[in-house]
Amino acid sequence: MQCPNCSADFPSDQLKCPYCGTVNEHALKLAKELQVYDKEYKASRDEMLNTGESLVLKKITIGLGITFFTIVLIFALFIGFSYYRYNSNSGREISGSRGAKNKALVEQYMKSGDYLRAYAVAAATDPSTEYFNNYPEYKDELLAIYDYGLILWEVENSMNDMDHGDNYRSLTPNQVISYSIFYGAPESDVKAELEAELNMYLKNYYCLTDEEIEDLHYAVTSSDFTLDGEADYEAVSKERMVKRFGK
Amino acid sequence: MANKKNILYIILIIVFTITFFILMSICFVGFSYVTTMNAYHSTDGRLEDIALDEKMSGPSRIMDTLFLEKDYEEEFDDYWDFARVRRAYIKGRYADDKTDSIKVIEDYINSTTYDKRKEEAVKYLEEITSTK
Numbered sequence: 542m543q544c545p546n547c548s549a550d551f552p553s554d555q556l557k558c559p560y561c562g563t564v565n566e567h568a569l570k571l572a573k574e575l576q577v578y579d580k581e582y583k584a585s586r587d588e589m590l591n592t593g594e595s596l597v598l599k600k601i602t603i604g605l606g607i608t609f610f611t612i613v614l615i616f617a618l619f620i621g622f623s624y625y626r627y628n629s630n631s632g633r634e635i636s637g638s639r640g641a642k643n644k645a646l647v648e649q650y651m652k653s654g655d656y657l658r659a660y661a662v663a664a665a666t667d668p669s670t671e672y673f674n675n676y677p678e679y680k681d682e683l684l685a686i687y688d689y690g691l692i693l694w695e696v697e698n699s700m701n702d703m704d705h706g707d708n709y710r711s712l713t714p715n716q717v718i719s720y721s722i723f724y725g726a727p728e729s730d731v732k733a734e735l736e737a738e739l740n741m742y743l744k745n746y747y748c749l750t751d752e753e754i755e756d757l758h759y760a761v762t763s764s765d766f767t768l769d770g771e772a773d774y775e776a777v778s779k780e781r782m783v784k785r786f787g788k
Numbered sequence: 789m790a791n792k793k794n795i796l797y798i799i800l801i802i803v804f805t806i807t808f809f810i811l812m813s814i815c816f817v818g819f820s821y822v823t824t825m826n827a828y829h830s831t832d833g834r835l836e837d838i839a840l841d842e843k844m845s846g847p848s849r850i851m852d853t854l855f856l857e858k859d860y861e862e863e864f865d866d867y868w869d870f871a872r873v874r875r876a877y878i879k880g881r882y883a884d885d886k887t888d889s890i891k892v893i894e895d896y897i898n899s900t901t902y903d904k905r906k907e908e909a910v911k912y913l914e915e916i917t918s919t920k
Contacts (some may be wrong), residue, residue, distance in 0.1 A: 591791065598797035605801055609808035612795040623822040646860070657855050657875070658868050665858035690855050696851070697878055738879055744881035 714763035
């Protein structure tokens with residue numbers, strides 16, 4: 542371009558005339574415009590980068606959230622299903638051919654006198670958790686067998702401890718309650734048979750008299766029962782057992 | 789504004805990650821519990837349990853285990869055979885009439901193939917008959 546002052550030729554992008562130093566207004570204007578443009582470009586670029594970064598982070602956040610939630614949900618559902626299956630296992634055999642088979646088993650064991658096994662079948666396959674609603678024809682007997690089983694277990698433990706010379710238990714308050722519950726169960730042939738056996742333990746092992754066994758029938762709580770007028774029937778029973786068995 | 793949003797997203801990512809690991813730990817504990825219970829309560833698990841119990845404490849605990857664990861399946865038939873003997877023994881120790889108990893134990897001794905249980909049954913019989 543030509544200098545407006547000295548008319549010398551110089552490149553149009555120079556800010557001053559190299560000969561007379563006159564400011565090239567056109568180039569200056571362009572430079573200022575370029576500066577503004579550069580500034581605006583950088584601001585716009587930064588904004589785009591931040592927005593893009595935000596978008597990426599947003600997608601990552603949502604993606605991770607959905608992925609984590611899905612994994613946890615699948616796992617939780619699987620565990621929930623396994624837990625449900627585990628809990629419902631005890632009731633799995635009450636329907637169809639398995640249910641019929643189990644009912645037949647209970648009947649078979651009841652008739653053969655294998656009462657504990659009849660109880661095991663009924664209890665393991667009854668979703669009413671041992672109210673035996675699935676075996677209504679034997680409900681009373683099964684409840685009596687359960688109480689019998691608990692008492693027998695205590696008697697057995699006491700005998701084992703005595704055999705080992707340990708400080709064995711005599712007639713405990715828990716057993717008085719167990720007996721009381723057993724006696725209160727509805728009458729049946731099975732109950733009568735088991736009652737005879739349990740009374741035998743009271744008489745021949747715990748050393749109670751017939752009258753004391755009869756009294757036990759009327760004990761509602763463990764404190765209702767006494768031996769020789771003593772509330773501490775555990776100690777009285779123990780004394781008698783030591784005298785009888787020498788242990 | 790964009791920076792604040794970015795910080796929020798980063799916080800959310802951290803929170804999601806921590807929550808995920810906590811929930812997965814809880815799920816893992818639940819999974820371990822359920823698989824252990826399933827294994828324990830499976831027939832094979834209970835058979836293993838009763839066999840180990842018999843090995844450690846002898847056959848005398850068989851009846852209790854069968855009753856408490858409600859092991860009714862046919863896989864436990866042999867154990868129930870001995871449980872009858874054990875019940876007969878407990879009854880026979882103090883019963884006035886030991887005939888039934890003696891018969892149950894004798895029948896078992898004559899029919900069983902399990903040596904240890906047979907030995908135990910023989911001891912029961914000896915004890916009952918000696919206190920007749």
